[in-house]
Amino acid sequence: MATASKLSQNRKPGRPSKSEDLRDVILDQAELAFAEFGFEGASLRDIAGRANVNQALTRYYFGSKADLFDACFLRRGGFLAGHRHVNLDRLLEKTPNPEVEDILLAYLKPQWDMKYSGPNGAAFVALQARLHAEPEEHALRLRREVYDASVKRYISALCDALPHIPRDVISTRMAFLVGTYLFMLNDLGRLDDLTDGHLNGFGKEDMLHQLVTFLSAGMRAAP
Amino acid sequence: MATASKLSQNRKPGRPSKSEDLRDVILDQAELAFAEFGFEGASLRDIAGRANVNQALTRYYFGSKADLFDACFLRRGGFLAGHRHVNLDRLLEKTPNPEVEDILLAYLKPQWDMKYSGPNGAAFVALQARLHAEPEEHALRLRREVYDASVKRYISALCDALPHIPRDVISTRMAFLVGTYLFMLNDLGRLDDLTDGHLNGFGKEDMLHQLVTFLSAGMRAAP
DNA sequence: CTTGTTATTATACATATGATTAATTTAACG
DNA sequence: CGTTAAATTAATCATATGTATAATAACAAG
Numbered sequence: 158m159a160t161a162s163k164l165s166q167n168r169k170p171g172r173p174s175k176s177e178d179l180r181d182v183i184l185d186q187a188e189l190a191f192a193e194f195g196f197e198g199a200s201l202r203d204i205a206g207r208a209n210v211n212q213a214l215t216r217y218y219f220g221s222k223a224d225l226f227d228a229c230f231l232r233r234g235g236f237l238a239g240h241r242h243v244n245l246d247r248l249l250e251k252t253p254n255p256e257v258e259d260i261l262l263a264y265l266k267p268q269w270d271m272k273y274s275g276p277n278g279a280a281f282v283a284l285q286a287r288l289h290a291e292p293e294e295h296a297l298r299l300r301r302e303v304y305d306a307s308v309k310r311y312i313s314a315l316c317d318a319l320p321h322i323p324r325d326v327i328s329t330r331m332a333f334l335v336g337t338y339l340f341m342l343n344d345l346g347r348l349d350d351l352t353d354g355h356l357n358g359f360g361k362e363d364m365l366h367q368l369v370t371f372l373s374a375g376m377r378a379a380p
Numbered sequence: 381m382a383t384a385s386k387l388s389q390n391r392k393p394g395r396p397s398k399s400e401d402l403r404d405v406i407l408d409q410a411e412l413a414f415a416e417f418g419f420e421g422a423s424l425r426d427i428a429g430r431a432n433v434n435q436a437l438t439r440y441y442f443g444s445k446a447d448l449f450d451a452c453f454l455r456r457g458g459f460l461a462g463h464r465h466v467n468l469d470r471l472l473e474k475t476p477n478p479e480v481e482d483i484l485l486a487y488l489k490p491q492w493d494m495k496y497s498g499p500n501g502a503a504f505v506a507l508q509a510r511l512h513a514e515p516e517e518h519a520l521r522l523r524r525e526v527y528d529a530s531v532k533r534y535i536s537a538l539c540d541a542l543p544h545i546p547r548d549v550i551s552t553r554m555a556f557l558v559g560t561y562l563f564m565l566n567d568l569g570r571l572d573d574l575t576d577g578h579l580n581g582f583g584k585e586d587m588l589h590q591l592v593t594f595l596s597a598g599m600r601a602a603p
Numbered sequence: 604c605t606t607g608t609t610a611t612t613a614t615a616c617a618t619a620t621g622a623t624t625a626a627t628t629t630a631a632c633g
Numbered sequence: 634c635g636t637t638a639a640a641t642t643a644a645t646c647a648t649a650t651g652t653a654t655a656a657t658a659a660c661a662a663g
Contacts, residue, residue, distance in 0.1 A: 179640085193515060197420035200620060211642045213623080218640095222621065283515060289563055290509040292416060325582070326590065332567065333560050333594055340512060340559025359548070367549065371556055371598040378597030380590070402610085423650065434612045436653085441610095445651065 180218050182208045185277055187215075187229050192280035195287055196226055227299060230288065233271070233281045234303035240267035241307045245314060257373045260314050262365075265338055269365050272342050286343040289336070308335075315376060326380045334372050341368060403441050405431045408500055410438075410452050415503035418510055419449055450522060453511065456494070456504045457526035463490035464530045468537060480596045483537050485588075488561055492588050495565050509566040512559075531558070538599060549603045557595050564591065 186207040190199035201222055205212040219225040244263035248255050271278040288296050308331060315327050359367070409430040413422035424445055428435040442448040467486035471478050494501040511519050531554060538550050582590070 195418055195420055195514075197418055201622090202620075212621090213643085214641060216622070283513070286513040287510075290506065290513045290566060291418075292506060292566075329582070329587070329590055330594055333564055333591065336563025336567065337556050337560040340563060341556055343513060343515075344555065344559070359552070364552070367552055367603070368556065370601050370603060371553055374601030375594040375598040378593050380593060424652095425650075435651090436613085437611060439652070 179208070179210060179214065183210060183215055183218060183225075184229055184232060187225055188233070188277050188284065189280045191226060191229060192283035192287070196222075196291075201225075223295070230284065230299055231303065233278075234285075234299075237267055237271060238303055238307045242310070245310060249314070255314070255318060257315065257318050257376050258369055260311060260318060261334070261369050261372055261376070264311050264334075265365065265369065268338065268342065269361075273361060282339070282342045286339050289339060319376065322376075322380055327376070330376055333375065337372060338368060402431070402433060402437065406433060406438055406441060406448075407452055407455060410448055411456070411500050411507065412503045414449060414452060415506035415510070419445075419514075424448075446518070453507065453522055454526065456501075457508075457522075460490055460494060461526055461530045465533070468533060472537070478537070478541060480538065480541050480599050481592055483534060483541060484557070484592050484595055484599070487534050487557075488588065488592065491561065491565065492584075496584060505562070505565045509562050512562060542599065545599075545603055550599070553599055556598065560595060561591060 183204065187199070187204045190204045190207065193199070201215050202212050204225075205215055215222075215225055219228050241264055244267065245260070248259055248263045252259065268282065272282045273279070288300060312324070312328055312331050315331070316322075316324050319327065406427065410422070410427045413427045413430065416422070424438050425435050427448075428438055438445075438448055442451050464487055467490065468483070471482055471486045475482065491505065495505045496502070511523060535547070535551055535554050538554065539545075539547050542550065
């Protein structure tokens with residue numbers, strides 16, 4: 158562990174550790190606000206207020222509101238993509254020819270865990286769902302930048318596991334999958350409405366298992 | 381077909397046919413704007429401008445901005461739910477014990493057709509996707525009001541077709557399904573990104589078929 | 604035509620917002 | 634301590650927005 162003096166050497170002068178904290182505090186609160194109200198609905202004043210910080214600080218650190226949103230998304234999105242990447246590495250290392258279920262689980266689990274890691278994790282799920290519903294070109298670029306590489310690796314893994322199914326079909330089904338789990342995670346709390354409350358019997362892990370079962374069967378279906 | 385004189389008798393005095401048209405023109409333009417920019421992002425001025433109408437007219441006809449949004453959603457949402465209802469009626473009448481594929485197709489086709497019925501149909505799909513990503517209580521009530529009854533009927537039909545699968549599981553999978561097709565329809569134009577352009581070979585009908593295949597397999601999966 | 608009701612517009616109001624600038628504080632360093 | 638650069642704040646700007654009101658236009662009825 159680095160000593161305090163070493164840390165202060167690495168740090169640029171005039172930039173104390175406290176400021177790094179504020180940067181993250183702003184990001185955390187922005188995450189919550191964007192998730193709850195959407196990009197247009199959230200206001201910089203509100204975000205700054207939640208963070209107990211002057212509004213101009215958001216501009217100082219992140220530039221425009223759009224830049225703040227991007228920073229928000231890239232932070233946790235990058236973490237998520239990285240986690241997925243590692244999961245697939247480990248799986249392929251351990252099992253040369255993994256089952257479809259295992260591949261899907263490697264993909265879904267990080268998002269799942271994030272959702273239940275706390276309010277900000279859940280907020281990020283909502284953020285993703287919103288971003289997917291956004292038709293703007295910029296939103297599309299963001300998503301591609303963060304996720305595309307990882308998704309393509311998983312498509313390849315699925316192709317290996319399902320050699321009799323054309324790659325085009327697998328790609329399409331992978332897109333189905335993204336919609337399914339995103340929507341589902343975001344809507345989970347209200348799923349009871351459809352089940353007349355019978356859903357309470359399912360725990361979080363049960364639900365993940367159900368999702369994997371459902372999606373694996375879809376992946377395996379003869380085209 | 382009613383004569384012009386008869387029509388003018390049915391109409392309330394002081395409410396000429398032209399005004400009914402404007403009401404719909406506003407709804408059409410609001411639909412496009414809400415779909416493109418979201419509820420907060422769309423502005424009444426912009427909507428009124430597109431409709432070549434004074435902004436105060438939106439208030440005159442619909443009240444608040446939120447009311448306009450609701451009217452927007454209920455109009456086409458009601459049409460959609462009705463279409464689904466009829467489709468299931470006809471299916472059950474024709475085939476007492478229909479296949480899962482037929483049930484799902486009856487559910488999905490109306491939305492599919494709407495998407496390709498023109499710009500406003502496509503906009504409504506985007507609107508739905510946005511509304512689903514919205515955590516507000518009001519958005520939830522809207523969706524439930526429009527869709528819940530219809531969805532529950534389809535769940536029952538699926539339970540009959542899959543007697544060995546518990547109702548809870550079917551309900552959950554039906555929720556999966558909604559997420560899948562909504563995001564997919566909304567994302568369809570950009571699906572090429574994942575397939576390196578190979579998707580062009582699939583026509584609209586092919587894609588619907590692929591979706592039904594995928595979802596049917598998921599529905600049938602042993603839980 | 605006159606009247607009363609509805610449809611439509613022109614205009615104004617109050618406010619919330621993102622951006623911006625200048626001033627102030629904080630901390631590292633010589 | 635004093636200097637310097639970065640971090641943080643206070644205050645202002647210009648504007649876009651939803652709401653609201655009053656005036657006008659269109660139209661049916663008598």
